[in-house]
Amino acid sequence: MQEELFTSGRNIPHIDPSLQIWHWPISTYLFLGGLAAGILFFAALFYVLGKEKQYPTAVKLATVISPIALSLGLIALLYDLTHKFYAWQLYTTFRIESPMSWGAWVLLIVTPLSFLWVFSYYSEIFPKWENKLQLLTKFKFLKTFELFLIKNRKYMAYALIPLTLVLGVYTGILLSAFNARPLWNNAILGPLFLVSGLSTGAAAIILLSKTTAEKHMFGKIDLVLIIVELALIVHMLMGMYAGSQVQLEAMQLLVNGEFTLMFFGFVVILGLIVPAILELIELIGYKVPVIVPALLVLLGGLIFRFVMVEAGQLTRFLY
Amino acid sequence: MRYAMVIDTLKCVGCSDCVVACQTENDVPHGYCRDWITETVDGSYPNLDLELKSERCNHCDNAPCVRCCPTGASHIVDGGIVLVTENECIGCGACIESCPYDARYQHPDGYVDKCTFCHHRLEKGQLPACVSVCPTKCMYFGDLDNPNSEVSQLLKNRKHKTLAPEAGTNPHVFYLI
Numbered sequence: 454m455q456e457e458l459f460t461s462g463r464n465i466p467h468i469d470p471s472l473q474i475w476h477w478p479i480s481t482y483l484f485l486g487g488l489a490a491g492i493l494f495f496a497a498l499f500y501v502l503g504k505e506k507q508y509p510t511a512v513k514l515a516t517v518i519s520p521i522a523l524s525l526g527l528i529a530l531l532y533d534l535t536h537k538f539y540a541w542q543l544y545t546t547f548r549i550e551s552p553m554s555w556g557a558w559v560l561l562i563v564t565p566l567s568f569l570w571v572f573s574y575y576s577e578i579f580p581k582w583e584n585k586l587q588l589l590t591k592f593k594f595l596k597t598f599e600l601f602l603i604k605n606r607k608y609m610a611y612a613l614i615p616l617t618l619v620l621g622v623y624t625g626i627l628l629s630a631f632n633a634r635p636l637w638n639n640a641i642l643g644p645l646f647l648v649s650g651l652s653t654g655a656a657a658i659i660l661l662s663k664t665t666a667e668k669h670m671f672g673k674i675d676l677v678l679i680i681v682e683l684a685l686i687v688h689m690l691m692g693m694y695a696g697s698q699v700q701l702e703a704m705q706l707l708v709n710g711e712f713t714l715m716f717f718g719f720v721v722i723l724g725l726i727v728p729a730i731l732e733l734i735e736l737i738g739y740k741v742p743v744i745v746p747a748l749l750v751l752l753g754g755l756i757f758r759f760v761m762v763e764a765g766q767l768t769r770f771l772y
Numbered sequence: 773m774r775y776a777m778v779i780d781t782l783k784c785v786g787c788s789d790c791v792v793a794c795q796t797e798n799d800v801p802h803g804y805c806r807d808w809i810t811e812t813v814d815g816s817y818p819n820l821d822l823e824l825k826s827e828r829c830n831h832c833d834n835a836p837c838v839r840c841c842p843t844g845a846s847h848i849v850d851g852g853i854v855l856v857t858e859n860e861c862i863g864c865g866a867c868i869e870s871c872p873y874d875a876r877y878q879h880p881d882g883y884v885d886k887c888t889f890c891h892h893r894l895e896k897g898q899l900p901a902c903v904s905v906c907p908t909k910c911m912y913f914g915d916l917d918n919p920n921s922e923v924s925q926l927l928k929n930r931k932h933k934t935l936a937p938e939a940g941t942n943p944h945v946f947y948l949i
Binding site: 472474475533534535536537539540542543545546548550551552553554556557630631632633634697766769770771 | 836839840841842843844845859860861862863864865866868869870871872874878881882883936938939940
């Protein structure tokens with residue numbers, strides 16, 4: 454039996470609750486960052502592969518989500534900072550050991566690139582707007598800029614492929630770098646968040662896609678990603694099961710504790726297994742409204758971030 | 773030069789004088805603290821073991837807070853003291869999440885604050901406020917690199933421990949047991 458009582462310090466208001474300092478802005482950002490990274494990765498990849506005409510939603514329409522998601526994510530991040538007016542300090546240095554520094558710099562490049570990518574397709578994605586507003590005809594420099602972007606789209610795509618992968622991995626490594634939080638402190642979290650981000654990206658493309666061929670293609674991609682993600686989750690739990698006492702206790706939160714229902718019910722079953730089965734049934738040829746598995750994957754991805762962020766902060770070293 | 777603190781858990785009575793001294797010396801905002809007392813009861817009745825000790829930032833050699841800081845606001849100065857530069861800190865909380873000792877807090881002004889080993893007093897040749905006020909004289913402070921210093925001698929001759937050594941942080945607050 455071990456009983457611990459703090460006679461001073463941790464039982465003071467503001468100290469004890471503030472030890473759990475990361476809440477919804479961080480979880481939401483991790484989801485939005487992964488989603489934007491996933492969508493942009495597929496857009497750049499299929500552009501480079503020359504499949505622009507075959508998969509127009511992935512390369513064009515769906516990318517509209519990315520700048521919006523990244524902007525909202527950045528607003529959430531800024532909201533979460535307590536010393537906001539010093540946020541520029543992030544860009545006075547690059548700290549190779551700090552995942553957050555990597556993330557800050559990658560976002561500084563990916564966010565404008567996402568806007569430029571969408572702008573280069575502006576007249577194709579929103580022909581009605583363009584007809585009405587005539588922006589490109591009214592402002593010559595916009596037209597020149599658009600032509601410049603279209604000409605250099607290939608380079609944007611080549612840059613986006615590695616950058617979005619770094620962005621996707623970093624959302625996980627951000628958490629796994631904290632050895633003080635045993636639930637986060639496992640090397641699989643980076644790949645797991647990347648795969649989850651790519652999977653939500655594929656789901657968003659399915660949601661917006663109008664052609665069956667494209668829906669099927671991304672259904673297949675999503676199915677593979679879901680299977681990989683499930684395997685990585687099993688690996689994560691196995692790693693913790695074989696770990697030290699702090700990791701065993703961290704695992705208990707997920708498998709037999711207050712986050713079990715959220716984790717297994719909403720993330721694993723409703724967010725991964727059910728959509729995988731639905732996508733499989735759909736691929737075999739039965740009619741399934743694809744909006745259902747796609748929304749489940751997106752919701753599962755969001756809840757997964759919330760579970761990991763909140764549960765991780767309840768785990769700690771015991772002394 | 774490597775500063776370290778040694779605290780004798782057999783002499784500590786848990787009076788919290790060190791906590792109040794720190795709050796006064798460092799103008800710690802009301803409701804927060806940079807050091808605190810823990811009271812740990814081990815064992816099962818009637819064989820109980822009580823340990824009182826004063827805890828604070830461990831000024832680790834392998835400091836996870838310094839590693840995770842995205843701006844370099846958290847840094848290590850001469851003597852191995854971990855400090856936070858207020859106007860470089862963005863208040864992201866990465867260091868708070870990374871600390872196994874929960875030694876940091878967000879100051880109401882936004883930046884992250886913690887024990888400094890009273891760096892400003894050391895510069896004047898004075899001891900940290902907590903050490904200087906301890907009524908049972910259970911706290912010792914000095915240079916570990918000097919084998920003749922009081923702290924080196926105590927660690928040489930007495931049984932001691934650090935907190936969560938398994939975190940791999942190489943902490944520099946030692947507890948005599």
